[in-house]
Amino acid sequence: MNHLSDPFLNEYLDGALSPQERSQIQSHLDTCAACRSRLEQLESLFRTLSALPEETPSSGLLPAIVSQIRPSTPINRWMLVLALQSVAAAALILVILPSLVELNFIFPPNWSQTDLPSINLPSLGMELYALPAMFEQLLNFSFTIPSTPDIDLTFFSGFQDSFVEMLPQTSILLLTGSAILAAFAANFFLLFRAKSEKDEI
Amino acid sequence: MKDKAFIMDLRKDNKVDFNELVRLHQTGVFNVALRMLGNRQDAEDATQETFLRALRFLHRYDPQRPASPWLKKIAAHICLNRLERRQPLLLDCDDERTLPSSDPLPETHVQEHDKNQAVRAALLRLPPRYRVMIELRHFQELSYSEIAAELDRPLSDVKSDLFRARQMLAQYLKDVI
Numbered sequence: 001m002n003h004l005s006d007p008f009l010n011e012y013l014d015g016a017l018s019p020q021e022r023s024q025i026q027s028h029l030d031t032c033a034a035c036r037s038r039l040e041q042l043e044s045l046f047r048t049l050s051a052l053p054e055e056t057p058s059s060g061l062l063p064a065i066v067s068q069i070r071p072s073t074p075i076n077r078w079m080l081v082l083a084l085q086s087v088a089a090a091a092l093i094l095v096i097l098p099s100l101v102e103l104n105f106i107f108p109p110n111w112s113q114t115d116l117p118s119i120n121l122p123s124l125g126m127e128l129y130a131l132p133a134m135f136e137q138l139l140n141f142s143f144t145i146p147s148t149p150d151i152d153l154t155f156f157s158g159f160q161d162s163f164v165e166m167l168p169q170t171s172i173l174l175l176t177g178s179a180i181l182a183a184f185a186a187n188f189f190l191l192f193r194a195k196s197e198k199d200e201i
Numbered sequence: 202m203k204d205k206a207f208i209m210d211l212r213k214d215n216k217v218d219f220n221e222l223v224r225l226h227q228t229g230v231f232n233v234a235l236r237m238l239g240n241r242q243d244a245e246d247a248t249q250e251t252f253l254r255a256l257r258f259l260h261r262y263d264p265q266r267p268a269s270p271w272l273k274k275i276a277a278h279i280c281l282n283r284l285e286r287r288q289p290l291l292l293d294c295d296d297e298r299t300l301p302s303s304d305p306l307p308e309t310h311v312q313e314h315d316k317n318q319a320v321r322a323a324l325l326r327l328p329p330r331y332r333v334m335i336e337l338r339h340f341q342e343l344s345y346s347e348i349a350a351e352l353d354r355p356l357s358d359v360k361s362d363l364f365r366a367r368q369m370l371a372q373y374l375k376d377v378i
Binding site for chain 2: 007010011016042044045053054055058062069
């Protein structure tokens with residue numbers, strides 16, 4: 001008589017055999033005392049493992065785990081703040097800056113080398129349309145003044161007058177820009193700190 | 202399902218519910234670690250690591266399922282990694298302390314406590330890859346295919362390792378069972 005193999009008995013007890021295979025094994029076990037004995041030994045091992053009681057962890061485990069969780073600094077909240085401030089800053093630049101250009105607040109007529117297109121506020125499309133002209137003026141401004149050896153005195157005198165007139169507006173612009181940059185820097189710092197705390201966990 | 206509510210709250214960064222989740226499942230997770238690592242201090246360290254990792258990978262949890270099996274599987278992985286890092290020492294000093302001698306156990310009546318200690322010690326004598334098989338099959342009641350998926354091993358390896366692990370355990374515990 002062929003006996004059942006040990007791996008086969010293992011799979012039988014683990015319920016990993018097909019109904020047909022199980023039926024064959026049961027038929028064999030009915031007639032084979034040796035295989036029944038081996039199966040009982042294996043079942044005894046299963047029972048011994050199942051009977052292993054659970055032990056209780058120390059009372060300090062829960063506080064120890066919880067203490068490792070830092071106060072909630074959800075990264076998503078910072079992301080949201082950063083995103084909102086970025087949108088606000090972008091909107092500020094898009095709306096205010098071209099408007100100031102259009103109102104000759106930043107670039108008075110005597111600075112202009114090209115005419116700005118007409119802008120109907122608050123049309124964002126028109127403001128976007130005005131941006132290239134604004135940048136073109138900025139480029140003209142920065143390259144013309146320091147690099148021209150033969151300075152156009154007419155232009156220069158106009159610049160001096162305009163600069164004096166422009167001073168408060170320029171200061172406002174610089175302050176606004178600095179505030180926006182500072183806000184970005186602060187947000188990135190907070191974002192980095194929040195992320196670092198998450199990573200440590 | 203209570204676990205589902207906890208996990209959903211946790212995803213909203215609710216620290217209070219994390220405490221409750223730990224309170225409910227710390228014993229189960231601790232016992233996985235104790236069976237696999239063999240001493241209480243290591244088991245508590247692994248339990249802490251399990252919950253912190255669970256918190257970190259909360260997005261991978263399926264709220265439709267109970268949390269306990271998920272946490273225990275994380276614990277088994279953590280313990281297996283720790284055991285494999287210990288190689289080739291296999292056993293540290295604490296494990297030695299809990300191991301039975303190689304001499305047969307006394308023929309006299311074995312107290313229940315001693316029997317349990319013997320079973321724990323026998324588990325610790327298994328190589329890590331066999332130990333995790335016994336843990337996942339007998340204590341976490343995973344099927345062959347679930348174990349294969351969990352450990353990323355072929356089904357044939359799972360069957361042969363489990364068979365070999367049981368043979369070794371039967372040998373170590375022949376005077377107990």
